[in-house]
Amino acid sequence: MSTIKVFGRIRPPRSKGKGGALSRKTAEYVIDSDDKELHIRAKAQHSQFGFNGKVFGPETTQEDIFETVAEPVIDSVLKGFNGTIFAYGQSGSGKTYSMTGAPASYKQRGIIPRVTLTLT
Numbered sequence: 001m002s003t004i005k006v007f008g009r010i011r012p013p014r015s016k017g018k019g020g021a022l023s024r025k026t027a028e029y030v031i032d033s034d035d036k037e038l039h040i041r042a043k044a045q046h047s048q049f050g051f052n053g054k055v056f057g058p059e060t061t062q063e064d065i066f067e068t069v070a071e072p073v074i075d076s077v078l079k080g081f082n083g084t085i086f087a088y089g090q091s092g093s094g095k096t097y098s099m100t101g102a103p104a105s106y107k108q109r110g111i112i113p114r115v116t117l118t119l120t
Contacts, residue, residue: 007053007069008038009060011094031055062101066114074118085111 010029027042035054040047049055054068073083087095101110109117 003052005053005069006051007056008049008051009056009065009094009098010038010058011097012058012060031057062098062108062110062114065098066111070111070115071118074115 010031027040029041030039031037032039032055035056036051038049038051038055040049056065056068070085073085077083085099087099089095097110099110099112101113102108
């Protein structure tokens with residue numbers, strides 16, 4: 001793995017009524033068919049973001065995130081290369097959920113517990 005890959009994720013909603021995720025009520029978002037561009041329209045503003053990795057929608061599972069983002073890094077590290085997964089975003093955007101997951105559900109484990117299990 002010789003390049004930096006940038007991925008984007010629209011955080012899934014926490015639970016009914018709690019809000020916090022990018023919802024179609026506050027903004028309209030579209031992920032292009034190639035999963036590499038995200039278009040967001042909020043009020044009169046339109047923003048477009050490009051990614052060389054992939055854009056994940058709110059329905060994406062933790063397992064899909066792990067397989068797409070972390071497994072290639074693990075493979076590269078096991079071949080002797082350095083590897084880093086860096087989560088960046090504003091408060092409440094889902095960084096902790098993506099990295100550590102939901103402790104109450106084994107299926108919702110994040111990247112860190114899955115990497116640990118893979119390497120043991």
